[in-house]
Amino acid sequence: MNLEWAIGKKNCDQAKKSNSSICGENSDCVDGKRSSGYLCRCADGYIGNTYLNGPEGCQDLEECKPLLFLSYPCVPGAICENRVPGYLCHCPAGTRGNGFRYGIACHKNFPMREIIIATVLTAGLLTPCLYLIKLAQKKRDLRNLNAKYFRQNGGLLLQKYFSPSKGATFKHIKIFSACELKKATSNYDRNRILGSGGQGTVFMGTQEDGLIIAVKKPEDVAQGQVDLFINGLVILSQIDHKNIVKLLGCCLETQVPLLIYEFISGGTLYQKLHDDPNLTTQLSWKDRLRIALEIADAVSYLHSCVSMPIFHVKSSNILLDENFTAKLADFGVSRLIPIDKIWVSTTGKGTIGYLDLEYFKTGKLTEKSDVYSFGVVLLELLSGRKPVQHE
Known part of the structure; x- marks a missing residue:
């Protein structure tokens, strides 16, 4: 048997207008299921006697204090904060969501801060590494190019002339590196030009030990005459006369071979x-x-x-x-x-x-x-x- 009852014959709107509603504090009026009358119930977050006022009427439920008929409303780890009425669940640090057991709950935050920090650190470490790699590659390419020019300009043939098997027959000359001469002449600065003509330009260079040299940089080189050039270079190295400028060495690591003489002031x-x-x-x-x-x-x-x-x-x-x-x-x-x-x-x-x-x-x-x-x-x-x- 279902027992249905209602208060009076007025619905909620009529009872509120006539100020005849007997619903207590913190309660809501609900129209009866039948055509007339109304009922009272405690508002959400309240519990108690809906027809009374004061301590005996509808009181805050205090959801954060589990009762026999209520379980803890927040997910494990979340902090429950009681409100009047209702409550809030605060997710622990490092998580996001509303913390409700039957809501969005709590999930780990997307680690944006950590990603930003990691990105900055990675960029800070990667940039110098890429620069060093690029620099090393550039130096390697330069070494390969210098080695190519050295072979192309007869460097291997010159080494044979000055090999130990030649004994004291040939006077050795110094083979300068391209980097060494570039540094000595301040990258062939125009202010270091001693003279120029149809056969090339002569630069003044200063070595690390303070010795001043004259670096002759020809305008071009005759192709296919490597043997003649090396033979001539060897002969020039043997010239020893007080009234002839001494040939100190050469550089074969450039596109055009360079000749290095003593400097006359x-x-x-x-x-x-x-x-x-x-x-x-x-x-x-x-x-x-x-x-x-x-x-x-x-x-x-x-x-x-x-x-x-x-x-x-x-x-x-x-x-x-x-x-x-x-x-x-x-x-x-x-x-x-x-x-x-x-x-x-x-x-x-x-x-x-x-x-x-x-x-x-x-x-x-x-x-x-x-x-x-x-x-x-x-x-x-x-x-x-x-x-x-x-x-």
Whole structure:
């Protein structure tokens, strides 16, 4: 048997309007299931007698205190906070959700902070590592390129000449590295240029031990003449004369081989005679005659004592040290000529005024051509005039 009952014949709205509702505090009015009357029930979060007021009426349920008929409302680990009415569940640190046992519960937070920290640390460590890897790769590529140029420019052949099996036959020269010369010349700074011409540019370099050197950087290199270049380099290394600039070494790790000579600080004879009129007074007749003798001695040495004579003499190829001692250098367009040949045909290169008419006309270079060029230099010393005067 179902027993249904209701209060009066008015529904909730009618009872509220007539102020005749007998529902107590913290209770709600509910229309009866039948066509008339109403009932009272405690609001959500309250429990007690719905028709009474005060302590005997509907009171806060205090969900956070488990009762015999109620289980703990929050998931394990969550903290329950009682409200009037109702309650809240606070998820523990590091989790998210509402903490209700029958709600979203608590789940671990997405570790955004940890991910950000890990990302920053990884980037901080990875960036230097990538830079070091890139730097190491660049150095490796540079080493491979230098090794390629070294082989291409006859480095292996040069090493054979200076191998221990040669004994004391060949005087060793230093083989400079490209990095060493780049550092010595401040990456070939224009302010370090000592001179330039058709055969290349000469830079002043300072080594780590303080020694000053002259680095000749040619404009180009003749292809397919590696053997000739190395043979000539070996012969140049054997030249030992006080009036000839010494070849200290070479560098084969660049696209164009570099030659390293001793540094002469006084400039060229041409500069001393023609560039600054005030400097001509510093060269006395005694100095001029001595310079002429020194040049003649150097040319005679090259013609008679070197197995492959070197040609082309001009005042710009004659360097002067601080004591005005002459040193023949930078042989320009000269070629290394086998001793058994009395002449060799070359292209029409050289400095006008120093070339003998026969060579200029036929291209046949002989020792007599050097004698002619020396005669022109001798006239420069005696007269102080340039080989070619432009009026």
